[in-house]
Amino acid sequence: xxxxxxxxxxxxxxxxxxxxxxxxxxxNVMGDPIAGLCGDRACDPATAAQLRKExxxxxxxxxxxxxxxxxxxxxxFGTAFNGQPVTELMxxxxxxxxxxxxxxxxxxxxxxxxxxxxxGLKRGRPVDTGVLLLTLVVLSxxxxxxGLLVQLLLGVKWGWINPAVSPEAxxxxxxxxxxxxxxxxxxxxxxxxxxxxxxxxxxxYVRTAVAKGLPRRRVIGRxxxxxxxxPVVTFIGADIGALMGGAIVTERIFNIHGxxxxxxxxxxxxxTQTVVGFVTILVLIxxxxxxxxxxxxxxxxxxxxxx
Amino acid sequence: xxxxxxxxxxxxxxxxxLAATACGGGDxxxxxxxxxxxxxxxxxxxxxxxxxxxxxxxxxxxxxxxxFRGLKQYDPKTGEAKDMLAEKIETTDSTNFTITVKxxxxxxxxxxxxxxxxxxxxxxxxxxxNNQKNAFFFGQIxxxxxxxxxxxxxxxxxxxGLKVTSPQTFTVKLTQKFSTWPDTLGYAAFAPLPQSFFDxxxxxxxxxxxxxxxxxxxxxxxxxxxxxxxxDYPGDDKAKNGGITLKVYTDxxxxxxxxxxxxxxxxxxxPAAQLKNxxxxxxxxxxxxxxxxxxxLSFPFYDPAWNKPGQEKLRQxxxxxxxxxxxxxxxxxKTRTPAVDWTSPxxxxxxxYKDVCGDFCKYDAAxxxxxxxxxxxxxxxxxxxxYNADTGSHKEWVDAVCNSINRALGNNTACVGNPIxxxxxxxxxxxxxxxxxxxxxxxxxxxxxIQNFLQPLYYTNASSNDGKYSSExxxxxxxxxxxxxxxxxxxxxxxxxxEVLRDDMGAIPLWYxxxxxxxxxxxxxxxxxxxxxxxxxxxxxN
Numbered sequence: 102x103x104x105x106x107x108x109x110x111x112x113x114x115x116x117x118x119x120x121x122x123x124x125x126x127x128x129n130v131m132g133d134p135i136a137g138l139c140g141d142r143a144c145d146p147a148t149a150a151q152l153r154k155e156x157x158x159x160x161x162x163x164x165x166x167x168x169x170x171x172x173x174x175x176x177x178f179g180t181a182f183n184g185q186p187v188t189e190l191m192x193x194x195x196x197x198x199x200x201x202x203x204x205x206x207x208x209x210x211x212x213x214x215x216x217x218x219x220x221g222l223k224r225g226r227p228v229d230t231g232v233l234l235l236t237l238v239v240l241s242x243x244x245x246x247x248g249l250l251v252q253l254l255l256g257v258k259w260g261w262i263n264p265a266v267s268p269e270a271x272x273x274x275x276x277x278x279x280x281x282x283x284x285x286x287x288x289x290x291x292x293x294x295x296x297x298x299x300x301x302x303x304x305x306y307v308r309t310a311v312a313k314g315l316p317r318r319r320v321i322g323r324x325x326x327x328x329x330x331x332p333v334v335t336f337i338g339a340d341i342g343a344l345m346g347g348a349i350v351t352e353r354i355f356n357i358h359g360x361x362x363x364x365x366x367x368x369x370x371x372x373t374q375t376v377v378g379f380v381t382i383l384v385l386i387x388x389x390x391x392x393x394x395x396x397x398x399x400x401x402x403x404x405x406x407x408x
Numbered sequence: 409x410x411x412x413x414x415x416x417x418x419x420x421x422x423x424x425x426l427a428a429t430a431c432g433g434g435d436x437x438x439x440x441x442x443x444x445x446x447x448x449x450x451x452x453x454x455x456x457x458x459x460x461x462x463x464x465x466x467x468x469x470x471x472x473x474x475x476f477r478g479l480k481q482y483d484p485k486t487g488e489a490k491d492m493l494a495e496k497i498e499t500t501d502s503t504n505f506t507i508t509v510k511x512x513x514x515x516x517x518x519x520x521x522x523x524x525x526x527x528x529x530x531x532x533x534x535x536x537x538n539n540q541k542n543a544f545f546f547g548q549i550x551x552x553x554x555x556x557x558x559x560x561x562x563x564x565x566x567x568x569g570l571k572v573t574s575p576q577t578f579t580v581k582l583t584q585k586f587s588t589w590p591d592t593l594g595y596a597a598f599a600p601l602p603q604s605f606f607d608x609x610x611x612x613x614x615x616x617x618x619x620x621x622x623x624x625x626x627x628x629x630x631x632x633x634x635x636x637x638x639x640d641y642p643g644d645d646k647a648k649n650g651g652i653t654l655k656v657y658t659d660x661x662x663x664x665x666x667x668x669x670x671x672x673x674x675x676x677x678x679p680a681a682q683l684k685n686x687x688x689x690x691x692x693x694x695x696x697x698x699x700x701x702x703x704x705l706s707f708p709f710y711d712p713a714w715n716k717p718g719q720e721k722l723r724q725x726x727x728x729x730x731x732x733x734x735x736x737x738x739x740x741x742k743t744r745t746p747a748v749d750w751t752s753p754x755x756x757x758x759x760x761y762k763d764v765c766g767d768f769c770k771y772d773a774a775x776x777x778x779x780x781x782x783x784x785x786x787x788x789x790x791x792x793x794x795y796n797a798d799t800g801s802h803k804e805w806v807d808a809v810c811n812s813i814n815r816a817l818g819n820n821t822a823c824v825g826n827p828i829x830x831x832x833x834x835x836x837x838x839x840x841x842x843x844x845x846x847x848x849x850x851x852x853x854x855x856x857x858i859q860n861f862l863q864p865l866y867y868t869n870a871s872s873n874d875g876k877y878s879s880e881x882x883x884x885x886x887x888x889x890x891x892x893x894x895x896x897x898x899x900x901x902x903x904x905x906x907e908v909l910r911d912d913m914g915a916i917p918l919w920y921x922x923x924x925x926x927x928x929x930x931x932x933x934x935x936x937x938x939x940x941x942x943x944x945x946x947x948x949x950n
Contacts, residue, residue, distance in 0.1 A: 136839050137832025138455065138541070140464050141850045142864070142872045143839045145544045147536050147558050155539060184457035184613065185629055193630060252662075257669045264665040265657065265672075268631035356662045358631050365658075369798055370455065371832035 109395065113388045118170075120384045124377050125166050134158070134371035138182060156180075156374070169374075173381065179374030181367075187378040190363055195382070197270045198359035201351075202344045204272065204279025205286070209337060213287045217294020217333070218326065224299050232295075236288035248281045248354040265356035278355040282348055286340050293336055297329035304328075327401055334401065338394030342387030346380075444650035445949025447931055449674040449942065450663035451654035453630050458616050460599040461533030461540040466852070470676075470941055472596040474635055474652065475516075475618035477643060479507065479526070480594035484946070487700070487754050487856035487938040489591040492643070493521060493600070493619075495576070497593075502585040502893050509576045515602040516623040516638050523578040525600035531555070531566045532606070533597055542597040544871055545854075548589065550581045585891035587898055592855045621647045621945045631656050647945040648933070664926070673931045676942050678924040680801045683741040690926045696743055699940035700754045700853035701921035702861065703744070705793065705809075706875035707914075708843040713787035722783025723913035724768050726846075729776035729816035732769065735808045736919050743924055747917035750906055751861040752853065754938040760858030760899040764906045765917060773816035780817060787845075792826035794847040796834035802848055803827060809918070838874050849874060849915065856938055858902045862886060866914050877914040 135149050135158065144152070153159045156179075157168060172179065178187035220229040239247075255277060256264030266274045301307060302325065310320045349361035360379055367375030398405045454468035460476060463469055481492035491497075495508040513521040532538055534546035536556045543556055550569030555562045569581035582589060592598070600619065605612045615624050621643065622635040633654040637647040655672070657663040660679045666672040668689055678686055678694070686694045707723060709715045732746035745753065749764040767775075780786065793810060795802040803825065810823035826845070828834040838847060851872070853860050863886050864870050868878040885905035892898035909915075923940025932948045 131830060132833045132836035133840075134832050136836035137830065137834075139835075141835075141852070142464065143835070143874065144541060145556075145871060147556055148539060148541060148543055151536055151539050183453070183455060183629070190630070252665060257665060260669065263671055264669045265662050268628060268656075353658045354662060356658045356666075358656070358658065362658045366453065369830060369832075371830055 106392070106396070109392050113392075116388060117381075117384060121170070121377060121381050122166060124380045125169065125373070126162065128368075128371065128373045128376050129162050129165075131371055134182075134373060137371055158373075165373075169377065173378075178378035178381075181375050182370055182372050187374050190375060191378065191382065194358065194360045194363045194379075197357060198345055198348055198352075198361065200270060200272060201275050201279055201282060201348060201357060201359060202341060204275050205283035205344050206337065206341065208280055208283040209287050209290045209340070213283075213290030214294050214330075214333065216291045218298055218321070220291070221295040221298025221302070221329075222321070224295075229295075232291065236291050239284050239288040244281060244285060245350045245354065247284055248278075248351055251277060251281055252354060268358055270357055270359070275357070278351050278357060281354075282344060282351040286336075286344070289336060290333055293333050294329065297332055298325060301325055301329050331398060331401055334397050335394055338390050338397070339387075341390040342383060345386060346383045442949060443648065445930075446651045446653055447649050447673045447944070447947050447949060448653045448655060448671075449944070450660065450667075450672060450676060451633070451656050452660075453656050456541060457613050459540065459613070460529065460601065461538075461542045461545070461597045463596060464541050466939075466941065469596060469939070470654070470944075471616070471624075471633065471635075472599065472618075473620075473939075473941055474622040474944055475616060475620040475624060476596060476599040477513075477618075477620045478594055478596070478599045479509070480591065481645075482594045482856060482938065484935060484937040484943040486756065487759070489594050489855070492594070494590075494593070497590040499590075502587040502589075502891060503582050505580040505582070505590065506573075507578055507580065509578075511576060513619060513642050514640075515600075515617055515619045516640075517602060517604060517617050519602045519604070521600050521619055522575050523572045524575075525602065526598075527566075527570045527572050527578050528603075528606065529599065529601035530570060532601065534567055535565065536562045540597075545592075545595065545597045548582045548584070548586055550583050552583070584887075587890060587893045588857050588859055588895065591857055592860075595854050621645060622652065625651070645945050649931075649945075649947050649949050652944050652947075667926055667928060670928065673928045674925065674934060674942060674947070675927070676923070676925040676936070676940070678926055680740075680804075683743060683924075686924075686926060693927050693929070693934075695925040695927075695934065695936055696922050697936050697940075698745060698753045698920055698938075699923040699936065700752045700856055700938045701940065702747060702750065702752055702851050703918045703921060704747075704750070704849045704851070705846045705916040705918060706849040707846055707877075708841065708875060709878065710841045710876045711844060714845075716784065719783050720912050721779045722786070723916065725776045725779030725781075725783055726786075726813060727765075727768050727776075727913060727916040728770065728772045728779065729813040730809050730916070730918065731771040731812045731816075732919055733771065735805060735812065739805050739808050740919075743922045744919035745922065747919050750866075750909055750915070750917050751858050752920050754853075755856055755858055755861075758896070758899070759856060760902055762903055762906075764903060764910055766910075768910060768913065769917060771812075771816075776816045777818065786822055790821050791823050791845040793823060793845065794826040794828055794834070794837070794843055796829075796831045797827035798830050806848065841876070843875075846916075847874075850921075852939070858899055859886075859890065862902060862905060862909070863890075866909055875915060877909075877912070879908055879912055879914070882908045882912075882914075 135152050157165055180186055181190060216232050220232045223229050252264050255261045262277050307325055310324045345360055349365050352359050352361035364379050452467040455465050456462050458468050458471060460472055463472055477492050479494040480489045482489055493510050493513055495510045497505055497507050499505045509523050530546055533540045534543055534552055534555050546552055549567050551567040554564035555567055572578045602617055604617055615627055621638060621641045623638045625634040625636045627633045636651040660677050663675045664679055664682050667675045707714050736744040736746055748769055749762055751761050753761050755761040793806050795806050797803055806825040810825055813823040814820050864872045866877050867886055868883050882905050885901055889898045889901035923936040925936055927934045930950055933946050935943050937943050
């Protein structure tokens with residue numbers, strides 16, 4: 102197990118470099134960021150050259166990348182165009198998005214798995230058909246429509262929530278945005294769990310457990326669910342990264358100053374330092390989440406062993 | 409038992425979430441009412457550090473308008489430049505100016521505002537080493553090319569044209585005659601700076617200190633700025649409210665929703681998507697007034713295909729093929745006014761606003777078709793109008809303009825839109841002369857002078873002449889107008905220059921942009937100034 106973890110951690114290194122290099126190149130082919138910095142009026146050439154020098158944009162891309170990576174390892178992620186260090190932006194954005202992601206994941210786990218177990222056990226019954234239809238509806242509506250609709254109804258028409266989240270973004274204000282963010286994944290989790298449960302329900306070990314006379318709760322919780330959760334855990338694990346990076350839409354709608362918002366700003370302003378910095382961290386989170394998922398397999402199913 | 413531990417973990421996580429929920433505080437906007445009431449207003453994250461000579465966009469400009477007062481101040485209604493900190497500005501030759509700064513003004517940290525405060529600030533703004541994006545505003549002052557050379561390192565630290573002659577007076581020497589130069593001094597880049605700016609630059613940026621009616625109470629970058637009324641403010645435009653809280657919104661749609669829900673007092677940018685509902689939502693609490701912003705279509709004069717003799721007829725024909733009335737009504741819900749010249753209505757007739765364009769700006773399909781044909785037709789048969797697709801909802805109107813042109817010319821392929829992904833990329837292509845057809849251009853005035861609408865945009869090699877339009881006659885008239893000491897005569901000569909521009913159709917004027925704002929029932933006396941920035945100090949809280 103230890104060797105396996107080390108091997109996985111080592112494998113992360115090339116992935117990390119590859120991903121950051123790709124992002125770096127992608128942002129760079131978009132052209133000269135200084136051009137957008139002065140608005141509809143061109144910067145005077147001398148100032149533009151000076152700014153380019155300050156941000157290191159006058160050097161070839163490979164050199165920029167090397168300098169950048171060198172700095173990253175000393176914890177220096179560069180400076181955004183508004184003069185703020187990127188690490189400062191991260192310190193304000195990541196806690197907010199992590200809170201939002203926690204809310205979303207909790208919704209996925211609690212509601213998604215419960216509904217999945219319920220429908221899996223009662224396959225073909227009205228409750229199954231009902232939930233199935235519901236997930237279909239959720240899956241077919243884009244997040245921004247759900248978000249705007251929820252904001253309009255709960256925020257403006259009924260006044261249950263504030264339409265905009267305050268800068269501190271405490272947990273209670275993130276419940277509704279979190280639900281919106283989780284909605285699509287939640288539907289997937291429900292369906293995945295349902296299928297998996299329905300499949301395993303007829304497995305030999307479940308039959309044995311029932312035949313042994315174990316109480317129903319224990320059969321479902323310990324035997325059926327534990328084996329059925331493997332695909333679900335894979336999905337949720339991969340979803341952590343996706344939720345953090347993909348929160349752009351939700352964060353924009355609900356005025357959440359998180360990672361999605363900073364990334365959006367960075368892209369619109371073509372701020373290489375911000376975009377690459379945030380994506381670097383997201384890549385790391387994604388890789389770690391995947392590692393965690395793989396390790397969880399062994400916990401869930403002793404048959405899966407790592408040499 | 410592993411199963412049990414799992415359940416415990418889930419329970420624990422839920423409990424933590426619930427606990428966090430319980431202690432998350434709700435936020436109520438605004439303190440009390442009356443003269444000490446706080447106004448909450450929407451804001452966008454400023455793009456640049458907040459320094460007077462480094463702020464070139466409206467979000468940072470809002471803050472500067474609250475915490476700074478310069479030598480001149482533009483009247484919020486008429487746009488006229490009135491003396492603020494200037495006791496008097498004297499000149500005999502429109503080149504050498506003697507400026508006397510009023511006594512009795514201080515910065516909010518107690519430091520006195522002297523002639524030196526201005527000279528230091530301007531020297532800082534002009535110096536290439538400080539990367540100030542508005543440095544070229546000091547370009548007319550003698551010695552600028554030493555502190556801000558086009559290439560290489562600066563050879564001087566200070567502008568040789570600036571001299572402090574006594575604690576409250578200084579002299580300015582320009583490189584050429586510029587009679588209306590004093591009227592430019594209301595622009596934020598010319599604001600004075602306290603010594604603390606130079607002593608502790610990082611500290612000042614974290615919490616800027618100025619000499620305006622407000623002081624910054626707290627500034628959380630990227631999310632919120634709280635400004636409080638400065639009670640010892642010596643000017644006569646004291647704030648009529650207790651303070652302004654600027655809240656950064658990720659999207660102006662959300663700000664609008666927050667206004668409707670009663671959590672915000674003022675939105676100074678009503679999103680295009682909401683214009684249809686705004687009257688029903690806000691009634692007379694919706695403001696839609698002209699601002700000093702004009703939108704035009706520029707041409708790539710650097711492209712030989714677009715710079716042939718006789719092509720002015722083509723450009724004039726294209727101008728006549730655009731149905732401005734219809735587009736401003738259906739697409740912009742009357743938040744734009746069809747253009748009749750290259751300036752803006754905020755200048756007023758005295759300032760030079762006049763129907764110069766005439767028939768060339770009126771829709772006439774038959775005439776348009778004729779002129780385009782006489783002008784040699786559209787180069788290559790199809791022209792692409794370039795715009796940035798990320799912000800500003802330009803796609804809708806560009807498509808409408810193209811439809812209008814295609815309809816007038818009876819040719820469905822005459823014009824198509826050419827979206828470019830980001831603003832930065834768009835500006836990059838514009839400034840490196842990569843355009844192969846007309847492209848959108850927007851101009852927001854720096855100060856309400858006809859000069860500001862013409863010289864930076866159409867003078868040969870001027871700073872914002874992106875299409876590289878060049879006309880000897882136009883340049884000559886602008887020089888002549890700048891040298892004219894009689895202001896009304898100068899305006900007349902600028903209008904002659906504008907006629908040259910019309911005959912060449914150096915750029916097609918499309919429409920003037922209005923400022924739009926909406927406010928809650930909690931506040932009153934809300935108005936936008938000619939720069940479409942709310943007049944914050946005049947807002948009252950009920």
